[in-house]
Amino acid sequence: MALAPLIAYAHVRKSFDNGHDAERVTAVDDVSLDIAAGEFLAIVGASGSGKSTLLRLANRLLAPDSGRILVEGGDVREVDPVRLRRRMGYVFQSGGLFPHMRVADNIAVTPRLLGWPAAEVAARVDELLELVRLDRSLHRDRLPHELSGGQQQRVGVARALAARPRIMLMDEPFGALDPLTRDNLGEEYRALHRRLALTTVMVTHDMTAALLLADRIAVMRAGRVVAQGQPAELSDNNEPYVAELLSTPRRQAERLNALLAGASAG
C-alpha cells in the first residue's frame, strides 16, 4: 500500500508510577505499529498487557514517555489534544455515557463542543439514532440508566460517530454485553465501519471477536506487540502465546462444526 498510514506508532514507550515504591511499571514497551486508512485493527491481549494504554496514547488521553505517534500525518504532541480528540471517535468500555444527560444530549456532546448550529445537531442526532438502530421516539429523551446495556453501547457508538470522525478508537466496546447482543452489535458496527469508510482501532481480550470483526490483529503481551497480521497470517505465526490465544476459538469452531455436522447427519 503506497498510502501513508493514518495512525503510526514509532518506538513508543509509556510507563506509570506503581503507587507505592519508586519502581515504574512499563505499560507500553517500544511499540511500532501502523494502521492504514480504512483498516479495522484489533489489539488483543490479556488485561495488563498495555493494549488500552496504547489506545489512549493515540488521542493523547496519555502522553508517551518517548517515541512518536502520528495521526493523519501530524505528531500528536504538536496538536491541541482537545481538538485531536474532537476529530476522533472514542467508544468506552460499558458506554461511559453521562448519566445526567438524556440520550440525545449524550450523542450531541461533541458536535456542540465544536459549535455546530442547534438545528444541525438535532438532525445529526436523529440520523445517528437511525444509524445505530435506536427508536427515535422511544429512546431520544431517555436517561442512560433507563436503557439496556446493549442500547447504552449503541448510544456510545452514536456519540463517538457524531462529529463524523475518520478514526474510531474502541476500548473493549462490547465486553460487558451478553453474547448475542455482543455478536449483533459487532456485526452491525463492522457494517458501519465499511459504509462510513472508517479507520477503527478496537482493543479487546476476546480473540474470537477480533478474528470475526477485524481486518488485522495485533497481539500484545507485557507491553510489546508480539505478533501482527491478518487472521491467516496469525495462524502461521510460531509465537507460542499467539497459538495459545488462537486455541480457544479453534477448539470452539471445531466443536461447533462437529456438533452441527452431527445434527444434520442425524
Next chain:
Amino acid sequence: MSFLSDPRWRDAAVHLPDYLGSHVQVSLAALALGLVISLPLAILARNHAVSRGILLGLASVVQTVPGLALLALFYPLLLAIASLTLRWFGFDFSAFGFLPAMLALALYSMLPVLRNTITGLNGIDPALLEAAQGVGMTPRQSLFTVELPLALPVIMAGIRTSAVWVIGTATLSTPIGQTSLGNYIFAGLQTQNWVLVLFGCVASALLALAVDQFLTLIERGLRERKRLHTMLGSVGIAVLVTATLIPSTARAPSTYVVGAKTFAEQYVLSALIEQRLQAAGLQASTREGLGSSVIFQALAANNIDVYVDYSGTLWVNQFHRTDKPPRERLLAELKEILAKQDITLLGALGFENAYALVMPRQRADALGIHSITDLAAHAPTLLIAGDYEFFSRPEWAALQKAYGLSFRTQRQMQPDFMYAAVASGDVDVIAGYTSEGRIKEYDLETLADPKHAIPPYDAVLLLAPRRAHDAALQEALKPLPERIDIATMREANLRASGSNANSSPAAVARWLWQRIGGQ
C-alpha cells in the same frame, strides 16, 4: 387565663414580620456569600491534597469557635477596619448589625459546603472523567457540564446543612445589633418572659425545618433526576423567602431607633422612649439586646438614635478615667467629653443604677458585714457572682485594689438569676444593680463603699450625633429627665422581672409613664 390566650403571644406575634424578615435576610445573605466563597475554593482545592487539608482544617477551626463568640469578634474587627478605611480612603462603614452578622455567619456556613463539594467532585467515577476528556471537553467544560452536575446532589446536601446551621446561629446575632428571631430569645431571657423565649425558639426551629424540607426535596430531585421534586422544592424556597422578605421591605423604615442593652431595665426604658416618640407622632422602633460596648459605638456611628447609659459606665469603660469626682461634677464633665464626639447628653433620668456588692441582710448581720471593708476580711471564704461583664470591667479592678478583695471563687451569671441565687445561699455575695427591685423583695443589703471605689451611675439619655439638633426628638423626650426616682425604677424593674402578662417591657413602660405623671 389559659396558656394560649396569654396576651404575650399577641405581643410576640406583632414583631414576627420584622424579626422573621430580618432573620431570613441575614441568613440568606450569609449563605449566598458563604457559597460564593466556598464553592470556588473547593473546586480549586479538590485535586491538591495539601491545600484541601488546609482549607478543611481552617473551616473546621472556625466551626469550633462558639457562634456567639464568632459574631462578637466580627464587631471590633470591622470597627478597626472601618477606622482604617476612614483614615486611608476617607470613608467608613457601619460595623454594626447586618454586616458583622452576615460575615460571621458566612464564615460559619463554609465547612459543610467545602466538605461536600470536595467529596462530591472527588467521588465521581473516573471512567466518566475520562469519557468527558475523550469526547473532547476542556477541563473547564468537563467541570461545568459533567463534574458539577454529577456532584450537585452531594453539594446540595452540604448547602442544606449550612442553611440549617446558619438559621440556627443567626439567633445569636441580636447582641451585635442584627435583628433576628433571637430578639425574642434574648428579650425573653432578660425579662424572664418565657413566652417570648418559647416563641423565638419555635419560630426559628420552624423556619429551619421548612428550609430543610424544601432543600431536601431539591436534593432528592437532583439525586433521582426528578424535575418535579426539584421544582417543588425551589418554588417552596422562593415562596418562603418572598413571603418573609416582603413585609420587611414594605414596612416604612422607622426613623428613630432606640437602643437597649441586655437587661430588663434597659428593655423597659427603651420601650418607654419608643412609646414617647410614637406618642409625639414619630416613627420609632427598638433595637434590643445590644452589648454594652457595642451600643455606645452604634450610637456614635448613628446606627441607633437614642438610648440610656450610665454615667459611671461611660466614665470608666468608655473614657478610661480612674478619678472619681462627685456625682454632679462627673455628669457635667461627661457631658463635655461626649459633646466633643457630637453626642448629646440630654439629661439624667433621676436615678442611679450602680454596681453594688449585695448579700442577704440576715447573713450580713450575722457576719457583721455592712461595708465592703468588712467584707474584705471574710472574702477568702466566700463565693461571689456577677453578670457577664462585671469581672472584666475596671470597676471590679478598682474594688479589688481599694479593699484588697480576694474571693474563694467568682462566677458569672445571667443577671436575672443572681438575686435568687444569693437569697437562697447558692452564692454568698453578688455584684448587683442598685436599681434592682428584687433587692428589696428578697431583703438584701447593699454594702457601703466608704472608699468610693465605684463611681456614680446616673442613668443618662444619649442622642446620636445626627440627632444633635433634632428639635422634635428632644421635645418628645423632654418629660423624662429628672422624673424617675430610684424607688420608682426599682418597682418598675420588679414588675418587669415577673413572668406574667403585665410584665412585658411595653406594659411596664406604660405603667412607668403613668406613675411619673404622664397622661
